[in-house]
Amino acid sequence: MAKKIDLQAIVSKYYASLYRFGLALAKNESEAADLTQETFLILAKHEKQIREPERIKAWLFTTLRREFLRKIRIHTAHPEVEFQPEKHEIRAIKSDALRAIDGRTALAALAKIEERYRSAVELFYLADLSYKEISETLGVPIGTVMSRLSRGKEQLRRVLATTLESISDKIIPLPKSGSPETQDEQRTSQRMSERVPSF
């Protein structure tokens, strides 16, 4: 017999992580919100058929992913430029630099992993699913999940190293105040700003 589930408690517990997973898949905030809402509507519709409430978490992420795939089969799939791992070497990532990135940068890095590994890595980081739950959600054997997680995380490390390198290239160190060169540079900069019209 099906057990009664507390929909409100389930929404409160999972809506944020489902939204983030939807955002990783759809790469669009309003589509992610729609996917999250639709997932809970499907849950409400099938509420009485749920026999194992402890498996609701994996069920929710499976359903959201299935809805997303159904939609992209209906609409034209968005072509994506995939990261080409063979063209990038693994560089060491300093943890301080990694801690300086924001959530959106982390999400963008996830999107650059090859599609075949990406879903497993997204479910690991965004849905907090165990490898067994990921195996259930994706419908692939546990060994395949382990292999995808391992290769996907390796690619993610390369993507992040490249991202952090490009960020550090854009950072121009501040000049030391007081030195003659700096004063010259400041005067030049002031003259330039007088010539350039402001917007």
Add this chain to the structure above:
Amino acid sequence: MNREQAKECLSAFRVSNAEGTNSPKRKALELAARDPELSDWLVHQRELDEILTEKLASICPPEGLKENILRSLVPSCPIKANLSGRN
């Protein structure tokens, strides 16, 4: 189990020990304890997992999403008003 197999196994687990210690994981951890290169890799992998999980969790859903979802799951009030016959 060699170093690459151990990496594959350990990639599937989180820092927390919530997923238990099964036999392959235990073997991989034992190998990491003897192999400095694997041990370094594991430290970096766990750091990456921890930081990324924290960063991704900082992405906030749009304001009102939870309320909209809850509202869509609850039968709406206007139906009751119609049933009262006072329209």
